Amino acid sequence: MDINNKVDMLKEKLVEAVQEIVSIKSVEGEPKPGMPFGEGPASALEAALSIARDLGFKVVNLDNYVGYAEYGTGDEYIAVLGHVDVVPEGDGWKYPPYAAEIHDGKIYGRGTTDDKGPIISALFGLKALVDANVTLSKKVRIIFGTDEESGKSKDIEYYLEREKLPLAGFTPDAEYPIINGEKGITIFDLVKEFSVKLDGDLSIEYIKGGNKANMVPDYSEAGIKFDLKSNLIESCEHFAERTGYNLKAEESGDLVIIKSYGVSAHGSLPQLGKNAISQLFAFLGELDLGKSDMGNFIKFFNKYIGFEVDGESFGIGLSDEVSGKLSFNVGVVKIDKSGARLTLNVRYPVTNTYEDLIKPLNERIDEFGIIVENMQHQKPLYFPEDHPLIKTLQKVYTEQTGEEAKLLSIGGGTYAKEMANIVAFGPIFPGKPDLDHQPNEYIEVEDLVLNAKIYAKTIQELAK
Template structure:
């Protein structure tokens, strides 16, 4: 095995400049979900990224298939069964505050910066070049290998049913959508809206016309704004300044015509680790809750969330107790989006529950807290994922990781959901090494060039181990 691993590693060193260049080219494509077009179900940017990945795969000598713009793959080898590497080419919006262009793929101090350098573009290109090394060496395989390019992981995985209805699942594989060594347990994920119709009106002296903020449920929102009509604008601004002095929250007010826009600034983070961010929505709710709105549906709605959510990110206050287990830790609770007008209020919640709990238990407990008038709508759910530590797939990847890094391949349980949940027999494997920062969904996302090449070597060897 060591001789083959050495051959694969040496071959990747030979082609590493092409790997780096190909990674830069695909990072430069802004592949955020957009309006669908013919043959482009998730928008033009995502379609361009898929086209690039498949064109590059063809150039490298692989068979390719574009499944009507939903998903595509590069294929190598023969046989009925196949091993898969599943990665996604879509990315979350870039947000503000980048020190280098978010789609520039610029390299500074050995780091390539750009949206998708960790999640998932660079790692899936690394896997493609790992397979390229196997092909160039003409190593014998007993199974086909597919590098599968997904296109909608960040917005609901709408491409995966299209694939699974038309293709059989792989016999084994991994996704470069997590951390090293190996993620064997993933929390259940629930995304839904909490909606209330606003039938009665608030104070005649203050009218909240709208509150909007957040880009994705699985991101801690870094911006939110409220538009308010006030009988006395100066008095409202004074109240805002006093509130800011008291709380040190990053809120600013601007007079626009006869209305005031309150702007709230937070810190973005991944929805699985909301404690790492600062929630701009909940910060603006604090201020709105301090205003003399009177008794009305909207004030009840705002005060409910201020009382039972606030800045808390583990749901302990909402559920009335801690929800946690030994394998995967605490439940996480993120308010990801808000959309309030004069008729309806809606908050989008992204909640991740421990692997030993089930959906019915969590939601029964959740619904007991809701007050009359607030409804759960548009529920999207993913069950927890769990692999036995004795699973042959887990053992094979442990073997490769230990040989490649010289470190113990410990098994991880995480709060984040990875692409592994979307396809049978897939486990999350990399690309983030222990001790390195998790910059998924954050500004200044980057991958170190040495880690990009190291990933290609690990993935090449893992593909060979699973398909040999």
């Protein structure tokens, strides 16, 4: 029987499996014995392996760091690499983020597209090959990671210390047609100690906001002491009315809390969100903060960062023809009277180097006494157009969709950077919204099934 027909026959079980795993809140948590990334990711991994086991596959759990379902024999293997951890759900959902409810043909929930739905669709694609009695000459592994969203990928590091590399494969964690280029990614803190304190009637006690570096923050707040509370509240209201920014002010004990509401988006696409931290800093910059270090830091932010998402004013506005402009996201802020810490996610073009980024960045911050801490770096990834893996994926995509398989470069970092011989392939089809890391994330049931068909044929082509 045709492989696509076999996928269609598995549709009901596929949807149920995706609903099962999406219902698990697998946000990174505190490490526990046997749970290196917390209970949620460990539970999601066990669920994925249980689903695979029920489908008849051999499964291996590498100490709850990572696991895989396997089919076939031999030393060489083809890999499909995905992850079952998710970013925090955030606010603004019209359906519960972990209920996996189906409305109008869409499964809603955190992880439906990033990346639980797609990796489960790949598992069912492999099941369709088995049911169709397709002969493969290479072993196939569907690998379930649990530490992708942290940006650290300690799970894959653990895997590669114990397992050999695949011959080829893909990660279903981006978009179609094919991602042959991924920008270099940095996540780091800008840190400034305060020695010259605020001296006046107004005192900013704290500023906080954001969840992760790779998310545009949808909320931030500042706690301010000021005798004339009503004046401060009125100033905030006028500022919000004048700018259109969603800011609110309210009394809380001896403080006025300034609350900034933005719109979340993936840190690789900051232009799709509204940064709540930037809105808050814009308001704070209009207050009389004197010649304090905190005041100077706020001025630095508004002058060199503000609402920009390409790093131009910061002096790092890199760009190339292959992947476009650098992306710049302020993800987290923590400030008190002792100092400031901003967590940034900066992604630079595929033909640039880390040195192209870090030299002008250091030049910008040195004069202000700001330092970089906790630098994480991933080099860019680039597969040339004539690479055999790229050609194979293009062939399958065109056969299954009837569309031209154009090559794309993205700012989002995928597991393809963590494991050699892997490229990002799907699951979001051209013209469909990218809701990764946003409220109301969903995957259409029909797209889930089509992904399984594409991935089944891709595995067949790579492993035949």
